[in-house]
Amino acid sequence: MVAEIGPSNIESAFLLEALKKGTRVDGRGIYDYRTLKISCGPTYGLAEVQLGQTRVLARVSCEVTRPFPDRPTEGIVLFNTELSSMAGFGLDSSRSSTQEVAISRMVERVIKQSRAIDSEALCILAGEKVWTIRIDVHFLDHGGNLIDAASIAAIAALKHFRRPDVTIDGEEAIIHDVRERNPVPLSIHHTPICVTFGFFGASGDMLVLDPTLLEEQVQVSSFTITLNSHREICALNKAGGIPLSPDQIQRCTQVALAKVDEVNEKIQLALKASTA
Amino acid sequence: MSRPDRREASQLRALNCSLGQLNRADGSAQFSAGNTSVVSGIYGPVEAKVYEEKLDRAVVEVKFRPDIGAPTTKDKWMESAIRNTFEREILTHLHPRTLVQIVIQLREGDGSVDSAAINATSLALVDAGIPLKCMITAATCAVLSDDTTVVDPTQEEIDAARSTHTFAFASGSSTGPLYVDSRGDFTMDEYNHCYDLCALATERVLAFMRTAIEGKVTKEAKISAA
Numbered sequence: 099m100v101a102e103i104g105p106s107n108i109e110s111a112f113l114l115e116a117l118k119k120g121t122r123v124d125g126r127g128i129y130d131y132r133t134l135k136i137s138c139g140p141t142y143g144l145a146e147v148q149l150g151q152t153r154v155l156a157r158v159s160c161e162v163t164r165p166f167p168d169r170p171t172e173g174i175v176l177f178n179t180e181l182s183s184m185a186g187f188g189l190d191s192s193r194s195s196t197q198e199v200a201i202s203r204m205v206e207r208v209i210k211q212s213r214a215i216d217s218e219a220l221c222i223l224a225g226e227k228v229w230t231i232r233i234d235v236h237f238l239d240h241g242g243n244l245i246d247a248a249s250i251a252a253i254a255a256l257k258h259f260r261r262p263d264v265t266i267d268g269e270e271a272i273i274h275d276v277r278e279r280n281p282v283p284l285s286i287h288h289t290p291i292c293v294t295f296g297f298f299g300a301s302g303d304m305l306v307l308d309p310t311l312l313e314e315q316v317q318v319s320s321f322t323i324t325l326n327s328h329r330e331i332c333a334l335n336k337a338g339g340i341p342l343s344p345d346q347i348q349r350c351t352q353v354a355l356a357k358v359d360e361v362n363e364k365i366q367l368a369l370k371a372s373t374a
Numbered sequence: 375m376s377r378p379d380r381r382e383a384s385q386l387r388a389l390n391c392s393l394g395q396l397n398r399a400d401g402s403a404q405f406s407a408g409n410t411s412v413v414s415g416i417y418g419p420v421e422a423k424v425y426e427e428k429l430d431r432a433v434v435e436v437k438f439r440p441d442i443g444a445p446t447t448k449d450k451w452m453e454s455a456i457r458n459t460f461e462r463e464i465l466t467h468l469h470p471r472t473l474v475q476i477v478i479q480l481r482e483g484d485g486s487v488d489s490a491a492i493n494a495t496s497l498a499l500v501d502a503g504i505p506l507k508c509m510i511t512a513a514t515c516a517v518l519s520d521d522t523t524v525v526d527p528t529q530e531e532i533d534a535a536r537s538t539h540t541f542a543f544a545s546g547s548s549t550g551p552l553y554v555d556s557r558g559d560f561t562m563d564e565y566n567h568c569y570d571l572c573a574l575a576t577e578r579v580l581a582f583m584r585t586a587i588e589g590k591v592t593k594e595a596k597i598s599a600a
Contacts, residue, residue: 140409141482151397155413155481159442182439184415184477186398234442236479238413239396 110316117304124150124310129353131308134361136254136368142281143259145368147251150310151241156251157234158259162273165221165228173220174230177206179248185240204335205235205248208290208324212332215256216285222264222271229261231284242311245322249292254365258372259284288326290333291361293354295321302340307353323351325358378530379408384571386513386526389582391494393501393590399477401502405494407526409484414494416502418474427473431466434474438491441480452478452488456495459542459553465505474504485529486514488540488555493579500587509583510552512542513575515568517560523567525575539565541572545580 105113113123122128132150143158165172179202181189189198209215220229233255235248260281263274296309296317306313314320319339324332331351336342381387387408396402399415406412422433436457438449456476464474476498478491489512496510516527516535524531532538537558541551551572556565 141484144482146481153396155479157441157481178444180439180444182477182479183417183437183475184396184399184402184413184439184479187417187420187475232442236439238415238479239398241397 105312105315109312113312113316114298114304117298117306122306123312128304128306129357131357131360132310134250134364136250136364138254138258138368138372140372143255145251145255145258147247147254149241149243149247149250149308151239152243152247153237153239153241154244154247154251155236155238156248156255157236158255159232159234160259160261161230161232162222162227163230165225169217170225171221171228172217173215173228175210175215175217176230176232177202177210177235178233179205179235179237181237181240181244185237185244189237189240200337201244201248204245204292204322204333205252208249208292208333209233209252209256212288212290212324212326214253214286214288214290214326214332216287219285222266222273223269227271231256231259231261240311242314243294243308246292246294246308249290249324250361250365253286253289253291254368256284257286257289257365258369288328288330288332289362289365290324290326291358292322292324292333293350293357295323295350297321297340297342297346300340302342302346305346305350307357321347321350323354325351325354327358327362329355377524379528381524383522384525384574386575386578387528389579391497391583391586393497393586399498399502401498401500401504403494403497403501404481405490405497406481407486407490407493408528409482410486410490411481412487412490412494413479413481414491414498415477415479416474416495416498416504417477418502418504419469419472420475422471422473427471428466430470432464432469432472432474434461434464434466434476436460436476436478438478439480441483452491455488455553455555456491459492459510460495460499463507463510463544463552464499465507468505483529485527485532486540488512489514489526489542492542492553493583497583497586501590507544508547509545509580510542511545511576511579511583512540512553513572513579514538514540515571515575517558517564517568521564523564523571525571536560537564539568539572541569541576543573543576 297319401416492512537560542553
């Protein structure tokens, strides 16, 4: 095996021909997700997502630290998304390509900047002690569409996580051991889920939802929309590629709304199954 | 003194493994002992970089990623220890000028992580079809403050132990261990006792691995025959 060369001309031509007829190489409809499997636990804050051949692991942990001086009443949320060599030979976190960096930034933005986690609820003693929540996303298998899988894994892990309970007694805070008092969940405002589309053809007129690795390599444009279950748009991401019309964006948004509900249901089921 | 999870002193936690779950990697295995869970992915034999290739054998590279946080020197140590252990047992002379890349991801750590990593890597190498001299199996022992010795300690037991010892043995070999990591305050008698306990424990791990691999090979044979 040699380092990744990219798809052959025959493969790309076949994929495009099939798309013109409305079929995808793996037999899916253009708006179909691959099989999505989410498993949480047993450790609190561990979630593994398998989306087709893509596999992502997210791990949430917490630590008591000092807050940032300019935000004394807010907790801190740290992100680490590493595209390790396990996901694909030649992929290496120390030599991140622009694409890999984009994935990391996207997942981080989606959770942090959409204010999914209530950071004020992470405060223990203002100006002195706050919770730092750390989210580590590990990519185990790159089968295409890492962003969607990573966002699902991260939010599932956050919802599954339990931090030690704290009692405030005036100027003192008592952090209870998890064996003395049941740990408590994080305060999560809403559940942002990313939905990614790939576009093909000279004018980007053919599109697919949840591209596989081959589709990602052939696509001329990519568009990710992040929605939550309250039908709010948390983020839109279209970085470069063929220009798209507002109609296409609208169509994608409508499709994504339906998909996000399905994904949310699956996350709920996985969370319930882990505590059963 | 009974153990927190009510195990016997020489009892391993429940072992679990699954082979070939990853699509991109040439071989992979997930191995877990209780709440310690490790995934190992293998790429190999693949093209080595010109500056690191060896003319008469394959180069073995190991990457170890912790579950939480960025890799630290502890993880670098683990990488080099695992590489040294497996380099000798992989038949590298069969694949000159290539690279065998072992990537290990810790999913959950609850003690005895190094032995889980070694066990997962052994299974993953078999799944990848990399030729090996033998299977390498590992087990960890801890000597507690009341002088009892326990096998496959959890993190809680390790934190309270006076010394911990990890041994890795080559299957079917009567020679000494391939890998030894002893930390703490201990006497030679305690060390020898741990050695014996780990040797017995690794036999059980090997039997478990054999069942897992046999199961997978039989299933594959059925699929290809059908």
